[in-house]
Amino acid sequence: MKKTLCGLAVLSALVSTNVLAHQQGDIFVRAGIASVIPLDSSDRILGSTDKLAVNTNTQLGLTFDYMVTDHIGLELLAATPFEHDISTGYGSLGDVATTKQLPPTLMVEYYFNEPAAKWQPYAGLGINYTNFYDSKFNSTGHDAGLSDLNLDNSWGYAANIGVDYQVNDNWLVNASLWYADIDTTAHYSVGDTRYSTDVDINPIVFMASVGYTF
Incomplete structure (x- = not known):
């Protein structure tokens, strides 16, 4: 009986840990595909009824996470640079430019289930900083007389929801959906005249990833 009780105690301790x-x-770190899908709108350009549009792009997404408590975590979103085509209906031009951006985002997240649950749904709020760089017009834009493109960097809030499924003690799979408030101003020249157009990108970001817990 004592041996049985001792065995049960050891088994209980192993299960609890x-x-x-x-x-x-x-x-833990997650890595996978991240697609930025802009819900964009902009001011009208060059006195016309046409606007600027920012197209979808998919890159490698990374998150770095630390659990402050059993239910509250900090998460940093990073990615390889996203490259977006910029298009306009002005003069039926279509794609006129490209820009690259890096969107580091810091989140505070709440995990709803207890630590022993394999399914871990969560939701978070945080702040996004988007750095635009290497913005330039393509040959179509240049042929239309557009030059010297520059996009302002952006600060804004972010929100996300997601779920982890813990495969074993170390490995997990994840799906998450993000929203980021990204507003910028596009500065460009037509001849010797400088113009500015406000653009609200405000993308949804979908990420599917695999994670590893240290």
């Missing part, structure tokens, strides 16, 4: 999901102090 075999936590399958996130708990305080855990660090």
